[in-house]
Amino acid sequence: MIKVEIRDLHKSFGEKEILKGIDCDIETGEVVCVIGPSGSGKSTFLRCINCLEQPTSGTIKVDGHLMDENAKNIDELREDVGMVFQQFNLFPHLSVLDNITIAPILRKKMDKPTAEATAHELLTRVGLADKADAMPRSLSGGQKQRVAIARALAMKPGLMLFDEPTSALDPEMVGEVLDVMKKLAIEGMTMVVVTHEMGFARQVADRVLFIDGGVIAEEGTPDQVFGAPKSERLKGFLKAVLEAS
Amino acid sequence: MGFFELLAQSMPLFLMGMRLTLELSFVSLAIAMVIGIIASLMGMSSVPLFRAINRTFVAIIRGTPLLVQGYFIYFGLTGVLGIRMTAFTAGVIALSLNAGGYMSEIFRGGIQAVDPGQTEAARSLGLSKSQTTWRIVIPQAIRICIPSVVNQWCITIKDTSIISVLGLAELTKMGSQIIARTFRSFEVWIMVGILYFIVIYLLTVLARIVERKVSLD
Numbered sequence: 001m002i003k004v005e006i007r008d009l010h011k012s013f014g015e016k017e018i019l020k021g022i023d024c025d026i027e028t029g030e031v032v033c034v035i036g037p038s039g040s041g042k043s044t045f046l047r048c049i050n051c052l053e054q055p056t057s058g059t060i061k062v063d064g065h066l067m068d069e070n071a072k073n074i075d076e077l078r079e080d081v082g083m084v085f086q087q088f089n090l091f092p093h094l095s096v097l098d099n100i101t102i103a104p105i106l107r108k109k110m111d112k113p114t115a116e117a118t119a120h121e122l123l124t125r126v127g128l129a130d131k132a133d134a135m136p137r138s139l140s141g142g143q144k145q146r147v148a149i150a151r152a153l154a155m156k157p158g159l160m161l162f163d164e165p166t167s168a169l170d171p172e173m174v175g176e177v178l179d180v181m182k183k184l185a186i187e188g189m190t191m192v193v194v195t196h197e198m199g200f201a202r203q204v205a206d207r208v209l210f211i212d213g214g215v216i217a218e219e220g221t222p223d224q225v226f227g228a229p230k231s232e233r234l235k236g237f238l239k240a241v242l243e244a245s
Numbered sequence: 246m247g248f249f250e251l252l253a254q255s256m257p258l259f260l261m262g263m264r265l266t267l268e269l270s271f272v273s274l275a276i277a278m279v280i281g282i283i284a285s286l287m288g289m290s291s292v293p294l295f296r297a298i299n300r301t302f303v304a305i306i307r308g309t310p311l312l313v314q315g316y317f318i319y320f321g322l323t324g325v326l327g328i329r330m331t332a333f334t335a336g337v338i339a340l341s342l343n344a345g346g347y348m349s350e351i352f353r354g355g356i357q358a359v360d361p362g363q364t365e366a367a368r369s370l371g372l373s374k375s376q377t378t379w380r381i382v383i384p385q386a387i388r389i390c391i392p393s394v395v396n397q398w399c400i401t402i403k404d405t406s407i408i409s410v411l412g413l414a415e416l417t418k419m420g421s422q423i424i425a426r427t428f429r430s431f432e433v434w435i436m437v438g439i440l441y442f443i444v445i446y447l448l449t450v451l452a453r454i455v456e457r458k459v460s461l462d
Contacts, residue, residue, distance in 0.1 A: 052365050079371030089366035092461050093384045102380065103370035137461060148366075155370060 003028040003159055003190045004049060009058035011044055018044045020214035021058070026192065028158075031185045033201035033222075034194045036211040037237055042194045045211060046161050049192065050081040062159060079107055082152030086164040088144040090136040090151070096123070097132040100151045107155070115154075122150040126180050142173030146180055153184075160184065162193040198241060202226050210234050248432055255423045255436065262419030263440060269333070269415060270402045273340035277401065280341060281348025288353050299349065306346030311407050315339040319411050336408040344401040351397060355390035356382060388459055395452040399445050406441075416440060 004026040011019040018041045026032055034042045047053040049060055054069040061067065065077050091099050100119035104110040110118075123129050126146040136144060145165055152160060162181065166174040178200050185191055185204050195201055201208055201222060208225040210218040210233075218225065218234045229235045246254070288299035306314075319335035322328075330338075359382050367377040406417035414422070420437040424430050 050369055052369060075368075075371050075373045078369060081369070083366075083369035085362060085366060087360075087362050089360070089362040091363065091366070091381055093388070103372060106376055106380070107371045135461070151370070 001028045002026070003030070003063065004192075005059075005061040005064075006049075007059045009045070009048060009060065010056045011041075011048060011053055012056045017056075018214055019048070019055075022211075022214075022216055024209065024216065026159075026190065028190055029188045030206045031189075031191045031193070031204055032207050032209060033205035034192065034209045034211055035196070035198070035201060035225075035237070036209075036217075040212045041214045042211050043163050046163050046192060046194050049159075049161055050078050050083055052083075075107070079103075079155050080158045082155060082157035082160045084145065084148050084152055084160070084162045084165045086167050088136075088141070088148045088168070090139075090144055090148055092136050094136075095132070096128070096134050096136065096139070096147050099136065099147060100154045103151070104154050118154060119150070122153055123147075125153075125183075126150045127176070140173060141169045142176045145169065145173075145177045149177075149180055149184075159190045159192070162191065162195070164194050164196065166195070166197055196241070198226065198238075210237065212237070246427075246429075251427065251429055251432055252436060255427075255433065258419045258423060259416065259436065259440060262414060262416035263444075265333075265413060265415040266402070266405050266417075267444070269336055269340065269405045269408065269413070270398075273337050273405075274344060274398055274401055276337065276341035277344035277348055277397075280345025281352050284345060284349030285352035285356070288349060289356065303346050303350060306343055311339065311343050311404055312410065314343055315408050315411055332411040332413050336405070336411055336413055340401055340404060340408060343404070344397055347397050347400075348394065351390055351393045352386070354393075355386040358389050359385045388461065391452065391456050391459070395449060398448060398452075402445060402448070403441060 002025050004024075006022055006024040009019055009022040010017065022045060034045065036042050044053055048055050049062070049067065051060075051067045051069050051074060059066060062077060062081060065073075067077060068074065071077070090096075091102070094102065097116060097119050100122060101110075101112070101115040104115045104118065105112060120129065120132060123132055126149055128143060128146055128150070131139065131143065131147070136147070139147065149165075165181070166177050169177065174197065178197060181191070181193070181200070182204055193201075193205070203222075205222050207219060208222050209216050210225060210231075212233050218229065218231050225234070226238065229238055284299050284302060287295040288303075290296055315336065318339050319330065319332065323330050323335070363381050363385065364377055367381045368374075372380065405415055409415050409418040416437060420433050424433050427433070
């Protein structure tokens with residue numbers, strides 16, 4: 001079953017065209033990792049899926065519903081698409097628990113005890129059962145990101161978007177976040193992950209997209225993309241990444 | 246007559262003046278907060294006309310002295326429109342428009358200082374525009390604004406002394422009246438200064454307590 005259908009997606013900022021025509025289907029339960037040099041349009045691609053960026057042209061459908069910033073039901077459509085940001089973006093004025101319950105209470109009209117019970121379950125799942133009453137500022141980067149994942153999961157989304165979720169973390173905290181993501185993938189969550197963690201992509205992805213210059217320059221299984229890259233651009237990118245690490 | 250005798254004798258007049266100063270300040274600041282909120286919302290509106298109105302309003306308030314604004318409202322406007330207005334009303338209008346203009350810039354700055362990532366995170370969870378504004382952006386903007394708002398309150402409380410020229414017997418005016426009778430300029434202005442200082446000092450202490458209470462750090 002197709003979860004996300006992207007057709008001829010273009011996005012420009014002013015004169016500068018960032019995405020130059022992307023076609024892509026994502027199956028339900030599929031884990032897609034998006035790699036590519038910085039400035040290639042990976043994040044913009046991801047942010048178009050839940051309409052944080054409105055496409056200049058082309059269409060994105062999630063479960064057959066057109067994602068359009070001006071659509072009346074865009075808020076409901078976004079409820080089904082969770083997003084995790086590079087900078088966590090936890091709400092600093094709310095406790096960890098309130099960060100997780102605010103959307104279910106406001107959007108799903110869930111009563112507070114139910115929302116809090118769900119939040120405690122989610123915190124246990126991400127290994128932060130004891131942090132419910134903490135304020136975000138007291139958490140480490142890795143803990144913040146795990147709370148951010150729990151917050152997104154509280155809306156029971158059918159699709160999760162990850163925008164370089166480990167890029168702002170100290171190296172020793174990358175593992176704890178990737179572990180949570182791996183568990184999610186195993187549980188069958190549909191995921192699109194923009195990442196520089198080639199190890200994670202190789203191990204967890206069903207499919208890897210290499211975006212370069214605003215188009216999908218190459219795609220395939222992790223074995224194909226990492227084991228037998230075809231294009232010179234991908235070969236060059238992988239070489240540069242491996243040398244860096 | 247010694248300093249304390251003068252003080253004791255002048256105290257009833259000082260208190261009357263102080264009362265009017267506080268009334269002017271309180272009413273004007275309450276209205277200024279409302280004006281500031283509305284004007285800042287207009288300044289951030291997607292409707293170009295609203296933004297233009299806000300920009301013009303702020304430019305006029307900033308670009309002209311409060312004294313001129315007060316004279317214009319009390320003498321200029323009332324004359325042309327053929328309406329009557331008490332000096333208190335004119336003073337409140339001038340002070341609240343004046344403070345409102347500055348507040349609108351403070352609020353706009355506070356809201357725009359909230360990390361755009363906060364809005365993105367809220368919208369990505371499905372929160373509507375207004376839920377995002379009221380639950381996520383405003384609570385953070387208020388914390389950012391508090392020091393500047395308190396600063397503006399202090400300025401406006403002191404600006405009521407300028408409005409005394411409209412004939413309001415507030416604290417500064419009382420001071421000059423007492424001097425007219427006693428010729429004790431030196432002591433009386435010290436007393437007037439101390440009375441303003443006490444009010445402002447109490448306000449800033451209170452503000453610091455509130456600020457610490459709601460602080461996120």
